[in-house]
Amino acid sequence: MHHKIKGIIIRENAQGESSKLLTVLTELDGVILVKAKGARNISATNLKNVQLFACSNMLLYLKNESYTLVDAELIEDFYAVRENIESLALASYLCEVAGSVSVRGSDNSAVLQLLLNSLYALSRGMATLKHIKAVFEVRLASILGFEPEINNCDACEKTLDSVKNRVLDPENGVFMCEECSDELIESGEVDKKGIFSVSQSIFDAFKYIFGAKSNKIFSFSLGEKDLDELNTLSEIYLHLRLDRKYKTLDFLKTLM
Numbered sequence: 001m002h003h004k005i006k007g008i009i010i011r012e013n014a015q016g017e018s019s020k021l022l023t024v025l026t027e028l029d030g031v032i033l034v035k036a037k038g039a040r041n042i043s044a045t046n047l048k049n050v051q052l053f054a055c056s057n058m059l060l061y062l063k064n065e066s067y068t069l070v071d072a073e074l075i076e077d078f079y080a081v082r083e084n085i086e087s088l089a090l091a092s093y094l095c096e097v098a099g100s101v102s103v104r105g106s107d108n109s110a111v112l113q114l115l116l117n118s119l120y121a122l123s124r125g126m127a128t129l130k131h132i133k134a135v136f137e138v139r140l141a142s143i144l145g146f147e148p149e150i151n152n153c154d155a156c157e158k159t160l161d162s163v164k165n166r167v168l169d170p171e172n173g174v175f176m177c178e179e180c181s182d183e184l185i186e187s188g189e190v191d192k193k194g195i196f197s198v199s200q201s202i203f204d205a206f207k208y209i210f211g212a213k214s215n216k217i218f219s220f221s222l223g224e225k226d227l228d229e230l231n232t233l234s235e236i237y238l239h240l241r242l243d244r245k246y247k248t249l250d251f252l253k254t255l256m
């Protein structure tokens, strides 16, 4: 039986003498494994379509629950992300995370779109690596349903835009005004170590990333120090929710 899918290759492994086993993040069917026969032959006609990070419309043949690639029409190869080790490491991390949150048999189009937009920005040098990583992590948390209330303090419900200082409690997934967080720390209800103060510009960045159209998510600027902080917060926030280890993140951190 033949299937047409849109997907991106998020991992590739050699198989036998000349074939590859591709891990493909699809728009509508989660992550699937696809055998690409002869894909490692230099003369393979579809060489570009069967490389890591290539996004294509694929024609697959399904037999005994295993997919074989019949044909692929390339949409984008994101080839430029391989040009240096840092962007390659970030692309690998984005792919590993996107693959890990995609559910078999369900609509993953928002996750796929975020991954494609991030790889596009990375391959075109539209933003720094830290900027792309932070935006990806914040937006992914939102897509997965973990977007915190950002308009009002979680405790006293004051408008967060009107308070002098505000904090993020990543563990509980809430923003608060500093007064409330000080009270909770004093009473021992929250641990001070888990509370991060959030400057106005970082707060604005969070709001922007949650609310922006998917093709505009990177279109804001932050100073280097703020970007470092946003990166720390986005990583802690997302990974508290995903609750698993990513090898690609460990490697990326040795480079960033």
Ligand SMILES: [Zn+2]
Pocket: 153, 154, 155, 156, 157, 158, 176, 177, 178, 179, 180, 181
């Ligand atoms: Zn409050």
